[in-house]
Amino acid sequence: MTRINKRGFFHIKRKVTGLLVLTGLIFVFLPPLHAQENGPYRVRTVVIDPGHGGRDPGALGKRSKEKDIVLAISLKLGKYIEQNMDDVNVIYTRDRDVFVELDKRAEIANENKADLFISIHANGLSNSRVYGAETFVMGLHTNERNLEIAMKENAVITLEEDYASRYQGYDPHSAESFIIFNLMQNKHLEQSLHFASCVQNQFSERARRHDRGVKQAGFIVLWMTTMPSVLIEVGFVSNPQEEAYLMSEQGQDYLASAIFRAFRDYKQSIESREEMAFSQAEALSRRGVRYKVQVTASGRRISLDHEMFSGFSHVEEFTGNGLYKYAVGEETDYQRIVKFSKSVRERFPDAFVIAVRDTTVIPLSEALRQTE
The missing domain is CATH 3.40.630.40 (Zn-dependent exopeptidases)
Known part of the structure; x- marks a missing residue:
């Protein structure tokens, strides 16, 4: 030995x-x-x-x-x-x-x-x-x-x-x-x-x-x-x-x-x-709700294949308050996106979870109520 x-x-x-x-x-x-x-x-x-x-x-x-x-x-x-x-x-x-x-x-x-x-x-x-x-x-x-x-x-x-x-x-x-x-x-x-x-x-x-x-x-x-x-x-x-x-x-x-x-x-x-996660995912899917992690916002548009997003999937752009907002990942289960967000914050310390219905960001509390 x-x-x-x-x-x-x-x-x-x-x-x-x-x-x-x-x-x-x-x-x-x-x-x-x-x-x-x-x-x-x-x-x-x-x-x-x-x-x-x-x-x-x-x-x-x-x-x-x-x-x-x-x-x-x-x-x-x-x-x-x-x-x-x-x-x-x-x-x-x-x-x-x-x-x-x-x-x-x-x-x-x-x-x-x-x-x-x-x-x-x-x-x-x-x-x-x-x-x-x-x-x-x-x-x-x-x-x-x-x-x-x-x-x-x-x-x-x-x-x-x-x-x-x-x-x-x-x-x-x-x-x-x-x-x-x-x-x-x-x-x-x-x-x-x-x-x-x-x-x-x-x-x-x-x-x-x-x-x-x-x-x-x-x-x-x-x-x-x-x-x-x-x-x-x-x-x-x-x-x-x-x-x-x-x-x-x-x-x-x-x-x-x-x-x-x-x-x-x-x-x-x-x-x-x-099984619980699948049931919640089905409920959210029927309502068109999904969770993502917002990583940054900018006054100027950023290409979705920019190197800052390397290693992430489901990169999306949203607009609001005169800003371009960028989110990564995608889950219909809230606990999974929370877990994912912890790893995302190793690269983006200010990242946070958002809820999206179709192509519109909605209040997180509203999305969570739909799974109760």
């Missing part, structure tokens, strides 16, 4: 701060989940990714291999979903003991337009006293330990041919290379964190596991997916008591059941929120 001293770790963080800020500007304008073609958004496809496999055993306990434990839990999880949710399609990145490249795992999820990606792993340390379950989402490493875990999981790419070109020059042994790419999945960070919290709650309540919390780190398999994604570490095979639990039929059942319950809660929460 690669070790990074704390001084070096924070030095690297300072070096890439500017790039991380820029990366955030690139991705903050991406939209949240949207309604599907014939109605509100539904969680229809889940990809379950048992870590490691084949020539890659993963973490090694005294009597077990990570690849075997996580495959058993993954298959049980998929079975729970299939038995209880007829409207959900379950896809595995592997359903037997084979080696699957990290980019191929993400490709399976992306090509099947998955609504959620669940990568299941088990941990291992030289310290056999450490135990418990934790769930990771894509993001900036907040400490050295998170960085080490991600580097260990990502090192599997060295078993793949031509990994340097396949992963855009990423070096699994370089912390600096690591930190630079790790904010690339912010588009779905909120949903990923939501599901991760559901998982940890169920681990604590259902499986009675020690809750090590929700964490962020830069895992390649999460970086390359285009949907909400998490990486679950179900426990430590290096801890003798926890290894026995992870190897047992009952332990695997409890863990799979806990993740299933988390998925059920997440699905219900997401779909309930989206």
Whole structure:
């Protein structure tokens, strides 16, 4: 395992701060989940990714291999979903003991337009006293330990041919290379964190596991997916008591059941929120009302393709009080436009939400009353 001293770790963080800020500007304008073609958004496809496999055993306990434990839990999880949710399609990145490249795992999820990606792993340390379950989402490493875990999981790419070109020059042994790419999945960070919290709650309540919390780190398999994604570490095979639990039929059942319950809660929460937003959107659509974010006003007309509007969609011009007013973005859901406006204010500090009926700006209070 690669070790990074704390001084070096924070030095690297300072070096890439500017790039991380820029990366955030690139991705903050991406939209949240949207309604599907014939109605509100539904969680229809889940990809379950048992870590490691084949020539890659993963973490090694005294009597077990990570690849075997996580495959058993993954298959049980998929079975729970299939038995209880007829409207959900379950896809595995592997359903037997084979080696699957990290980019191929993400490709399976992306090509099947998955609504959620669940990568299941088990941990291992030289310290056999450490135990418990934790769930990771894509993001900036907040400490050295998170960085080490991600580097260990990502090192599997060295078993793949031509990994340097396949992963855009990423070096699994370089912390600096690591930190630079790790904010690339912010588009779905909120949903990923939501599901991760559901998982940890169920681990604590259902499986009675020690809750090590929700964490962020830069895992390649999460970086390359285009949907909400998490990486679950179900426990430590290096801890003798926890290894026995992870190897047992009952332990695997409890863990799979806990993740299933988390998925059920997440699905219900997401779909309930989206159904409400869809209903409000339909009501506003019937009245021709939409929300936008006004970013600037000028006595002179500004071209809608001016560089100041780069990165924004739905740029529109309105007139009033002798001024040309310019707004970006478009939503029929008020909460979504409020969230979008926060990111817009990073470039336009005085930006604010407006309501538009057809081509006319109307009082915001009037538009909100129509959705009550």
